[in-house]
Amino acid sequence: MSAIDTPAGRKAGRVARLPRWLKGLLGLLAILGPGLISANAGNDAGGILTYASAGSQFGYRTLFLLVLITVALVVVQEMCSRLGAYTGEGLGALIREQFPLRSGAAAMVLLFVANAGLTVSEFAGVGASMELFGVSRYIAVPIALVGIWAVTVLGNYSRAERVFLVMGLVFISYPIAAVLAHPHWGTVVNNLVWPHFLHTNAFLLLAVALIGTTITPYMQFYLTSAVVDKGVTPKTYKGERIDTVNGAILGDVVSIFIIIATAAAIGGSGPLNSVSQAAAALKPVAGAAASQLFAFGLLGASLLAATVVPLSSAYAIAETAGVERSLARKIREAPLFYGLFTVQLVIGAVIALLPGNLVQLVINAQVLNGFITPILLTYILILANRRSVLGAAANGPVFRAVATVCVAVVGVLSALVLAQTVAGWFGA
Amino acid sequence: MSLAALVGSKVKDPNGGTVGELRDVVVSWTAGAPYPRMTGIVVRSGKRDVLIGASWIEVSPPASVTLRSSRAFARAVERHPSDVALAHDVLDQQVVDSKGTQIVRPADVYLAQADGRVEAVGIEVGVGALFRRLGPKRLRRRVRPQQVIDWREIGSFAPTRDDGKPRRGRRSDLAGQTGAGLELEGEAGEVRRLHPSELRAALRAYKTGGEGETK
Numbered sequence: 212m213s214a215i216d217t218p219a220g221r222k223a224g225r226v227a228r229l230p231r232w233l234k235g236l237l238g239l240l241a242i243l244g245p246g247l248i249s250a251n252a253g254n255d256a257g258g259i260l261t262y263a264s265a266g267s268q269f270g271y272r273t274l275f276l277l278v279l280i281t282v283a284l285v286v287v288q289e290m291c292s293r294l295g296a297y298t299g300e301g302l303g304a305l306i307r308e309q310f311p312l313r314s315g316a317a318a319m320v321l322l323f324v325a326n327a328g329l330t331v332s333e334f335a336g337v338g339a340s341m342e343l344f345g346v347s348r349y350i351a352v353p354i355a356l357v358g359i360w361a362v363t364v365l366g367n368y369s370r371a372e373r374v375f376l377v378m379g380l381v382f383i384s385y386p387i388a389a390v391l392a393h394p395h396w397g398t399v400v401n402n403l404v405w406p407h408f409l410h411t412n413a414f415l416l417l418a419v420a421l422i423g424t425t426i427t428p429y430m431q432f433y434l435t436s437a438v439v440d441k442g443v444t445p446k447t448y449k450g451e452r453i454d455t456v457n458g459a460i461l462g463d464v465v466s467i468f469i470i471i472a473t474a475a476a477i478g479g480s481g482p483l484n485s486v487s488q489a490a491a492a493l494k495p496v497a498g499a500a501a502s503q504l505f506a507f508g509l510l511g512a513s514l515l516a517a518t519v520v521p522l523s524s525a526y527a528i529a530e531t532a533g534v535e536r537s538l539a540r541k542i543r544e545a546p547l548f549y550g551l552f553t554v555q556l557v558i559g560a561v562i563a564l565l566p567g568n569l570v571q572l573v574i575n576a577q578v579l580n581g582f583i584t585p586i587l588l589t590y591i592l593i594l595a596n597r598r599s600v601l602g603a604a605a606n607g608p609v610f611r612a613v614a615t616v617c618v619a620v621v622g623v624l625s626a627l628v629l630a631q632t633v634a635g636w637f638g639a
Numbered sequence: 640m641s642l643a644a645l646v647g648s649k650v651k652d653p654n655g656g657t658v659g660e661l662r663d664v665v666v667s668w669t670a671g672a673p674y675p676r677m678t679g680i681v682v683r684s685g686k687r688d689v690l691i692g693a694s695w696i697e698v699s700p701p702a703s704v705t706l707r708s709s710r711a712f713a714r715a716v717e718r719h720p721s722d723v724a725l726a727h728d729v730l731d732q733q734v735v736d737s738k739g740t741q742i743v744r745p746a747d748v749y750l751a752q753a754d755g756r757v758e759a760v761g762i763e764v765g766v767g768a769l770f771r772r773l774g775p776k777r778l779r780r781r782v783r784p785q786q787v788i789d790w791r792e793i794g795s796f797a798p799t800r801d802d803g804k805p806r807r808g809r810r811s812d813l814a815g816q817t818g819a820g821l822e823l824e825g826e827a828g829e830v831r832r833l834h835p836s837e838l839r840a841a842l843r844a845y846k847t848g849g850e851g852e853t854k
Contacts (some may be wrong), residue, residue, distance in 0.1 A: 300733075307731050307744060312772050532766050533733070533744025547766060 254382055254465055255516035256336020256509060257329060257580075260573045261424045262466050263492065264483035265417055266473025269409065271394075271402040273470060276418055278403060280425045281463040283617040285456050287588060290595040290606070290614065291431045292455040295438030296448040297604045302435045303530030305594050318590055319528045323551070325428050325583040326524035330559030332576035333520060335569040336513030339486040342569075343506035349564060356560040359518050360553065368538055372518065378511020381504055384496050386468040391495030392475035399471055412631055413482075419628045420574050422621055423581025425466065429520050431591060432527045445604065483570050521555035582629055585622035592618050640757075641782040642748040643772045644702040646726050650682050650691075651705045659684035661704055663726040664750070666759050667719070673791045675723060677750070677757040680704065681716055689713040698750075698757055701782070725759060734762065734793070746772065749787065761787040 265273040291302065298305060306315045337355045338348030362371045401407075408414060434455070443451045469492075476492040483489055490505035497504040522538075525548050529536035535545035542549045563572070592614055598605045606614060642664060650658045659682040666675035679692045691713050697705045723729065725748050734743045746768035751760045765785030772779060 304733065304744075308733075312731070312769070316769075316773055532769060533731075533746070533764065534766060 254379070254462060254469075254512060255329075255333060255424075255520075256339075256513040257332040257427075257516075257573050257577045258424045258466065259382060259469060259509060259512065260332075260336070260339075260483065260486070260489060260570055261417075261420050261577050262469035263473045263489035264570070264574055265421060266470040266475075266492070267477045267480050267488060268417065268482045269414060270474045270478035271398055271471065272407045272409060272414070273417065273421060274399065274402040274467060275404070275406040276408070276421060277425070277463060277467050277470065279620075280422055281460060283422075283621065284426050284459045284463060286610075286614050286617050287426055287431060287591065288434055288455050288459045289452060290591055291435045292438045292443070292451055293448065293601065293604060294591070294594055295435040296443040296451055297445050297601050299439055299444075301439055301527065301530050302432045302591065302594075303527035304533075305600065306590055307531045307533065309594060309597065309600060310590070315531055318587060319531050321583045321586055322428055322432065322524050322527060323555070325580050325587075326520050327555050327558050328576040328579040329427065329429060329520045330517060330555050331562040332573040333513045333517035334559045334563035335573045335576075336509055337517065338563055339569045339573075340506040340509040340513060343486060343490065343502050343509075348569070352560050352563050355514065355517065356556055359514065360556055363518055363522065363538065363552070364542070364549065368518070372515065375511045375515030375518070379508060379515055380511075381508025382465060382469070382512065384493060384504070384508075385465060385472050388493050388496040389468045389472035389475065392472055392492070394471050394475035403467075415624070415628050415631070416578060417574075419581035419625055420577040421581075422624065423579065423584055424577040425463065426584050426588070426621070427580055428584055428587045429523045431587070433519065433523045436523075436526065436530075483574075484568060485570060489570075517556070517559065521552050521559070524555065525549070525551035578628070581621075582625050585618055585625050588618045588621065640698070640700050640702070640750045641763075641779070642725050642730060642750060642759075643746070643768070644779045644782065645698075645704065645750075646730075647776075648702045648704060650680070650696075651703070652709045653706060654709065658682060658706060659689075662688055663724045664748075664759075665690070666723050666725060667721050668723050669721050674753075674758040674760055675790070677759075678722070681724065682713070684713070688716050690716045693757065698752075702779075723759075729762065734764075734788070743788070747782075749782075749784065759790055761789055762793075763787055 294300075294302065294305060300308075303319070306318050310318070334352050334355065338352045341351035342348055362368060408418075438451060438455075441451075472495075473489065473492040476494065477488055480488070486505070486509065487502060490502045493501040493505050526536050528551055529545065529548040532547060534547050536548040537545065540548070563569070592606075594600055595614070596606045596611055645661055645664060648661050650661050652658050661680055662683045663681035664677055665679045665681060667678045668675035677693045677698075679690050680696060681688050681690055691706070695707055695712060697707055699705075718724075729745055729748055731744060731746075734745060743762075743764040745762040745764060746766070747763035748759055749761045749763065750757050752758070761784075763784060763786065765787075767783070767785050771781070771783075
């Protein structure tokens with residue numbers, strides 16, 4: 212299994228003895244840019260299960276929506292990497308400098324809530340994948356909690372991150388599975404270029420979940436900081452922009468194939484209720500091993516995101532507060548950073564252990580992200596519009612109009628679903 | 640005295656009428672003087688900002704600002720090279736050490752009086768001060784210094800680098816803002832933190848000085 216499942220003390224030795232093929236893959240990953248990594252990190256437990264649910268519940272009908280979301284994702288991520296390259300600061304720092312303190316604090320509270328929700332869904336992903344291996348989530352989730360904390364705080368985080376990334380590469384098999392499943396290509400293309408939306412609450416709810424899981428707030432914070440860490444400057448930004456746009460598109464192409472593969476395999480069978488249903492979509496590739504392959508990939512993707520998501524919000528909040536925020540520091544030197552990281556992990560693990568349907572829990576966490584996304588996107592949009600922040604690189608009139616429409620549409624969709632949800636409480 | 644408490648407070652004329660809302664405190668930072676002296680305040684009066692010179696105003700703790708005369712001279716806000724607008728340039732901006740690594744972000748700036756003049760004496764970098772600012776106005780005036788960096792440790796406003804390379808953790812040259820960011824003289828580890836009791840002593844000295852002058 213992965214390094215995570217071994218006690219902290221032995222972990223270092225385990226990871227060091229990697230097979231040669233794995234080392235090769237790690238090298239390959241090392242040259243991938245932040246844009247590509249952050250976009251593919253979007254295909255986490257929440258992403259995979261939400262896309263799979265879209266395929267099983269609505270067949271190919273959500274494909275056009277995903278094309279629109281991809282456009283919005285490209286626009287948003289380009290702004291984030293531009294902000295990082297031109298200011299040399301992360302989104303947290305920019306929000307602190309450019310907004311009144313209370314608005315900044317509100318943004319951080321929202322980011323924390325969104326990411327705590329995501330952490331829940333990642334631990335649910337760990338539980339669900341281990342259940343496919345026949346291990347109870349009541350054993351798997353606590354071990355994962357302790358393991359993630361120990362590897363990140365005491366161990367070699369970056370090496371563990373790469374192992375998880377490689378495990379998550381299993382989902383590259385989705386495009387192959389989609390082709391082998393012989394979908395109706397005519398219908399697929401038709402759905403990609405023309406909307407076939409349904410006017411139902413369930414469709415709208417899933418649309419917001421798809422937005423929440425694809426344009427996740429944490430990814431924007433992560434991307435901006437990664438661009439700064441990489442040392443991208445205005446002079447070298449052109450190359451970075453290509454990486455960012457490619458990453459966003461590639462990540463979403465995989466998402467689209469997850470929907471196609473699931474739609475071809477179990478399309479029209481209603482909402483996804485278990486991960487074994489989702490695993491069925493990989494049968495054309497893996498046959499009887501589909502379940503194991505899916506579980507392996509889901510475990511890697513979940514462990515990666517369960518580490519990265521709480522780290523990213525702890526980093527952003529500590530950055531906004533202007534205090535130490537580095538894994539290189541001791542716990543005593545960066546109490547806020549480590550405290551926030553630990554609290555989110557514990558919240559995530561505890562909620563994922565509550566009785567209930569794990570798949571639905573995961574999708575609800577994506578809906579929560581969908582509500583918060585447009586609010587945080589507004590901050591990003593305002594920052595990228597400001598000439599006092601970006602100078603000549605601030606959004607031009609055309610880009611500004613496109614970006615505003617993207618954020619507004621996402622906002623209106625979220626507001627509609629929120630209104631329906633609240634109305635549902637009182638109507639019931 | 641806390642800058643965060645001062646910003647947003649009402650500026651009164653001698654008769655108790657409100658002139659406007661305090662937006663910023665401008666200090667003049669010249670070589671040789673360890674602590675920058677207040678030269679004026681920026682007041683939002685109606686819809687525009689005006690600058691009122693330090694000689695026209697009376698500042699008293701915790702956060703009240705009154706004009707000495709109802710005919711105080713206000714002029715349009717303009718910047719001089721040695722001017723530092725504390726709320727705009729220092730509060731919430733980043734302070735980097737001499738290597739260019741961002742280390743802190745001032746949550747507050749403390750002012751004190753010496754020889755009848757108001758001076759910026761230290762910057763607060765504690766998280767507690769942030770929570771104080773998030774709270775209601777009354778709480779904002781209850782200042783409890785936590786982690787304060789002596790203003791004397793601050794070397795300069797980060798100069799624009801000649802080679803045009805943006806430093807890490809620094810607003811780049813293209814960002815279009817002039818002189819953003821303070822720079823510490825030493826490296827992160829060398830910075831002397833003011834002991835809270837030292838600062839309290841300085842603030843107390845101000846308080847007695849201030850009262851002596853008004854009465």
